[in-house]
Amino acid sequence: MDKAERKEREFNLRRAEILEQAGKIFAAKGFHNTTVADIAGSSGFAVGTLYQFFESKEQLYTVMLTEKLNMMYARIRESVATEADAIRKIERLVASQFRFVEENAEFCSIFIRGDHLSLSEGSAALRKQMVSDYAVHVSFTEGVLREGICAGVLKEMDPQMMAAALTGIINSCASKWLAMMGGASLMSNIPFVIDIFLEGVRKNAQ
Amino acid sequence: MDKAERKEREFNLRRAEILEQAGKIFAAKGFHNTTVADIAGSSGFAVGTLYQFFESKEQLYTVMLTEKLNMMYARIRESVATEADAIRKIERLVASQFRFVEENAEFCSIFIRGDHLSLSEGSAALRKQMVSDYAVHVSFTEGVLREGICAGVLKEMDPQMMAAALTGIINSCASKWLAMMGGASLMSNIPFVIDIFLEGVRKNAQ
Amino acid sequence: MDKAERKEREFNLRRAEILEQAGKIFAAKGFHNTTVADIAGSSGFAVGTLYQFFESKEQLYTVMLTEKLNMMYARIRESVATEADAIRKIERLVASQFRFVEENAEFCSIFIRGDHLSLSEGSAALRKQMVSDYAVHVSFTEGVLREGICAGVLKEMDPQMMAAALTGIINSCASKWLAMMGGASLMSNIPFVIDIFLEGVRKNAQ
């Protein structure tokens, strides 16, 4: 019988709903200013019910963060993978990140607020996982840039440094957009980001 | 008599000592995981005494943040002001920011942990002040870049965007350095930052 | 049809299984540190199912206690009844109690831990039952001793006091054995208990 299957689907739906609401509230108020009762209330469950899905407030927070981030990482990798040209890969990198930010503005504002990582010592394992996931993503970005160097279209610079610069520009634009939260689409900044990153801002002497 | 004067000097010394210690502890443990007793203990005062210098834990936190940041902003402006050449001004901007990070690594790690701004609604005024101070600093950066444009050495791009990119690169490098906290001096990255920002990473066709 | 009969037998088997497991867990962890889920888990039933056999956790606990104790009381009475001699009756009293302790060590350790009776006010009736059962048992012991007095083999003391002393010696030995849980059989202490109770510890002057 597929009763178990339905059960599991139900379970995942509820879990997702909790994560969804938790994401919104954590983003709005920060980890410490959000109470478990807040999340229970807005996700339509009783407090005790949350503890059938997550071990603790911290675990709920970290799972929410980790799952969303991994979704973003996956999308970026996927988007970049379907492109062969090195320069276009960089464009895809920027574009997919910007798209994620636009589609998950609420969630992303957590990183502006930045209470990620101010967790207690208790959840060291969870934190390590996040740091490690991030490291993998950075490596991926470096890899893309390294390809560009090998292909002869990028300068022979330290790819770690290039990755840091690219990441910085992307994050800075995203933060700016999130802070203002109005006006033009973030995607419209892509050409600008690519242009600065590739060509710099100095006016070429004639 | 200058008794009042001595009093005030004493007062300011104590206050500074508290801010100093508070900065260290907040940086190490985050805002919410730091107790007022922690700060009292390590600054050598009684808990009650702190409340004669600061209205609340939040105010103490925000004042500490604001004063340090304004010190940084001031240094940057000062350093940039003594230079006439537009390109060199940008260098000074980067250099003075990097120097501040190196000299205040502990404090700056607050921004990686990022609990700045996860304050309660109560201290809206204090928060506004910080946001406003930051806006002034961004304007200043834009101003420097605008000068470069006017002087004809920078491309005629939106200075807001250029400022965002420059800020992003600087912050990203600083974060990377703070996260690793070892190896080469952050200052040694200046040429790289300037190079990427001005010239980009694309290899010039021969 | 005897369907109803089978039903009832089934019902009693399940009930007994639950009581059996509950006894083990309560003995091991105490009343308050044992959860209904613990008992459900180890008896192979769902939590909800337990509530078809017992009204509440407290009732389950008390029923378990009462049934076991009544079994013990019954065995003691039975064993004593088949003996005519007053002194031998006392021996049987001690022996059957010791045998029960040896055969139900886990259960009996509840009384060392002693959470019996730390029940809430809610179950006053259940508690009264236990106290009353115990009173009956004490009366029985007194009766045995009274017989000894009437038969002229025991001193003419208050049988209540004598019963208290005998009970105290028995319990103390049993507790000691349960606490150490190793070495010699508890039964091997019978002659000693009888000897002290009957003859005392003072050395007879020559």
Added chain:
Amino acid sequence: MDKAERKEREFNLRRAEILEQAGKIFAAKGFHNTTVADIAGSSGFAVGTLYQFFESKEQLYTVMLTEKLNMMYARIRESVATEADAIRKIERLVASQFRFVEENAEFCSIFIRGDHLSLSEGSAALRKQMVSDYAVHVSFTEGVLREGICAGVLKEMDPQMMAAALTGIINSCASKWLAMMGGASLMSNIPFVIDIFLEGVRKNAQ
């Protein structure tokens, strides 16, 4: 100045008051059915205040138990020490224990209820201390009996067994008295206890 001294005296007074009240409530309702708020309320302090005197509810409980018990042990030892005759030492042992029970009836009923030892695993150290204190007391009792044997007034039996019997008789009488809580003084039972313990209950054949 003796300000610190006064402070400490005050501290100890408050601490004692809390222990006093806690003893009453724990005795009346048991460990698990007593809330920290109960104790705070009846001792006239705020909940938080209790935590300046004791680390946790469990520690408060164990300290209360340990201090009272050690007081009892000390009194018994003291009372016995001032007597030379072996038989009289035993009398003193019984008498001082009975006196303590009479004077601390409320407290002692904890041991009838018996939630001592049903503490969580957390306070293993505290529990060990209690068990160890009890072992010392048992050794002391054995020692007294051993002296009697050496002096030739007690039979040459295993002193451990004799101690168990004596302890059992004492506890049983005390429990009986506590359970009824009325009527004659517990002390009036001393001659009886001594008589049974020394001479037994068998009627001497003429």
Added chain:
DNA sequence: GATGAATGAGGCTTCATTCAT
């Protein structure tokens, strides 16, 4: 002015019990 003990609201978590399936 300085102190630090007292306060008590509020947070996280547990678990006996219910009830829809």
Added chain:
DNA sequence: TATGAATGAAGCCTCATTCAT
């Protein structure tokens, strides 16, 4: 009838803030 997910009351403990000394 059996199930076990959902419930939410209640408990322990923390800590920013106050105030009597």
